[in-house]
Amino acid sequence: GPGGVAVPRAGLKKYVLPPDYSGITFPERMKLKFMDKVPAVPKVRREPRQLRDIRGPSQQATDFTQGQYGILALGGGYLHWGHFEMIRLTIGRSMDPKNMFAIWRVPAPYKPVTRKSLGHRMGGGKGPIDHYVTAVKSGRLVVEVGGRCEFGEVKPFLTQVARKLPFPAIPVSRDSLQQMRQEEEEKRLNNQNPWTFERVVTANMLGMRKYLSPYDLRLKGRYWGKFFLKHRV
Amino acid sequence: ALSASRCALATVPLSAGWLPALQLVRRGSKAVTRHWKAMHFQRQKLMAVTEYLAPRPAIPPRCLAPRKEASEEDNGYARLLRRQVEEVFQDNRMIAVCQYNSMPDEDVVLMRRYLRKHNIEVKFVLNEIVRPVLSQSKYKNLLPLFVARNILLVSPETKAKEMLRVLKRVPQVNLLAACIDDTILSKQGVENFAKLPPLEAAQGQTVGALALLPSQTSSLLQCGSAHLTALLDQHIRQLQAGETGSPAEPTPAQGLGAH
Numbered sequence: 001g002p003g004g005v006a007v008p009r010a011g012l013k014k015y016v017l018p019p020d021y022s023g024i025t026f027p028e029r030m031k032l033k034f035m036d037k038v039p040a041v042p043k044v045r046r047e048p049r050q051l052r053d054i055r056g057p058s059q060q061a062t063d064f065t066q067g068q069y070g071i072l073a074l075g076g077g078y079l080h081w082g083h084f085e086m087i088r089l090t091i092g093r094s095m096d097p098k099n100m101f102a103i104w105r106v107p108a109p110y111k112p113v114t115r116k117s118l119g120h121r122m123g124g125g126k127g128p129i130d131h132y133v134t135a136v137k138s139g140r141l142v143v144e145v146g147g148r149c150e151f152g153e154v155k156p157f158l159t160q161v162a163r164k165l166p167f168p169a170i171p172v173s174r175d176s177l178q179q180m181r182q183e184e185e186e187k188r189l190n191n192q193n194p195w196t197f198e199r200v201v202t203a204n205m206l207g208m209r210k211y212l213s214p215y216d217l218r219l220k221g222r223y224w225g226k227f228f229l230k231h232r233v
Numbered sequence: 234a235l236s237a238s239r240c241a242l243a244t245v246p247l248s249a250g251w252l253p254a255l256q257l258v259r260r261g262s263k264a265v266t267r268h269w270k271a272m273h274f275q276r277q278k279l280m281a282v283t284e285y286l287a288p289r290p291a292i293p294p295r296c297l298a299p300r301k302e303a304s305e306e307d308n309g310y311a312r313l314l315r316r317q318v319e320e321v322f323q324d325n326r327m328i329a330v331c332q333y334n335s336m337p338d339e340d341v342v343l344m345r346r347y348l349r350k351h352n353i354e355v356k357f358v359l360n361e362i363v364r365p366v367l368s369q370s371k372y373k374n375l376l377p378l379f380v381a382r383n384i385l386l387v388s389p390e391t392k393a394k395e396m397l398r399v400l401k402r403v404p405q406v407n408l409l410a411a412c413i414d415d416t417i418l419s420k421q422g423v424e425n426f427a428k429l430p431p432l433e434a435a436q437g438q439t440v441g442a443l444a445l446l447p448s449q450t451s452s453l454l455q456c457g458s459a460h461l462t463a464l465l466d467q468h469i470r471q472l473q474a475g476e477t478g479s480p481a482e483p484t485p486a487q488g489l490g491a492h
Contacts, residue, residue: 011361012311051265076265192286200279211275213264221283224272225265233285 021148025066030097032088032143035108037081038132043112046126053111054078054226056219058137061105067146069154069173070105076226077167078133079142081109087143087161094157100147106134136167138228151176167226187233196233197221314362321356322372325387329396329411329423330375333357333384336405344403351395353388374417378409393427 054076064070091102109132116127136142142165145154151173158171172180198220200208209216222232262270272280322328336344345355360379367376384406386396391413400406411423418426429435 012308012314012359014308015310051263055265187285190288192288193283195283197279197283200283208275208279211273211279215264221280225270226267227269231285232280 026101030101031092032102035084053135056223058140061141062139064174067144070141070144071162071169072172073136073140073167073169075167075228076137080133090161100149102145105141109134191233315366318366327388327391327413329386330378330409331384332407333382334405347399351392353386356385397427
């Protein structure tokens with residue numbers, strides 16, 4: 001008939017070498033450690049709220065240590081014991097302990113959060129400690145997973161966990177994280193807009209600092225409260 | 234309380250710009266909230282102005298030719314197969330290229346066995362390996378043949394007749410062309426080649442044809458002495474027959490003098 005039909009042909013099979021898992025050190029326990037609800041030495045003194053532990057980019061646990069894949073936080077938030085249990089059980093259920101391991105990159109809940117009893121008016125002092133939380137800033141790794149496995153195997157349950165966290169999070173691998181950072185850097189360099197937030201703030205053009213915070217010098221318009229604005233350069 | 238909200242900040246050394254005398258503090262909620270805090274309109278305007286602008290090249294990338302990522306052919310297996318193909322082309326005198334349609338396996342085995350008896354080997358080749366090998370050797374004109382599934386029938390001898398006989402029995406394998414002694418022959422050419430007599434007979438024929446003229450020349454030269462010899466023989470017979478009658482010795486001497 002008109003027009004040739006592509007006949008399927010078999011070409012030479014290209015054999016791919018299996019991945020090399022030689023440089024991986026397994027920890028003693030493969031599954032995630034159980035995290036306490038309350039620290040061993042509970043806090044006597046009630047602490048002020050200090051929401052600055054949510055604000056801005058993270059300085060801790062931003063890179064991989066032992067594992068190859070992990071969950072990256074793209075926003076700030078508090079993780080309480082329920083979240084820890086969810087993570088621990090979901091990952092423990094979905095991973096293969098013979099070939100994979102998982103480690104925590106966040107400490108157990110340490111920060112006391114107070115709550116006043118329901119239905120009372122304001123005043124009467126600070127409420128008692130209700131529960132403990134861990135503060136997580138954007139750009140921090142929450143858990144790391146590694147072992148003799150590929151990203152494709154690990155990604156489904158990591159996305160499942162990431163969706164349930166109180167802040168936006170994505171599963172990453174070492175390569176994908178590096179790729180993300182490279183893209184950010186490229187975006188920053190090839191930005192055609194001559195006016196950047198950083199430039200306006202440092203020079204205080206048009207008196208914009210009246211409407212901005214001193215922290216914006218450091219945050220450079222990429223962070224707003226606990227949110228991380230990914231689309232901004 | 235009011236004076237506290239309007240206090241000027243202590244001067245902090247900055248590279249450029251000046252510090253505002255007034256700052257808006259203690260207004261609305263705290264800096265970090267659980268909900269998305271509404272931005273001041275001026276801040277919204279600043280965020281809008283300082284958005285990312287992607288670079289726009291002069292020629293859009295879809296107008297340019299796509300970059301062909303050269304696939305690395307350092308596959309050792311491919312190199313081995315190419316080397317094998319090169320050896321096949323060097324070692325054998327007759328290489329027949331046939332189209333191969335799928336056959337039952339037992340028929341393939343039978344065909345191979347029959348061809349083996351005539352010292353013809355059947356080789357299955359992959360086009361993606363043969364094509365680069367041929368394009369760089371002297372067999373460039375065989376390139377158009379290697380399109381669909383092919384097999385090569387190779388042999389150090391040139392037994393075209395037997396090969397054609399076997400292939401006639403097998404309808405799924407069709408001869409396309411053959412390269413016999415570095416000569417490319419089409420299907421018709423192979424059939425004609427098969428009809429030729431074997432080499433020894435052809436050599437004998439050529440020798441006979443070449444030796445025809447000299448043999449004629451030699452027979453012409455020997456004509457006179459052969460005639461004389463025949464006459465002498467005849468005479469001897471006559472003499473032997475006439476010995477019982479009268480002796481006739483002077484007549485052969487007269488015959489000799491005349492010549």
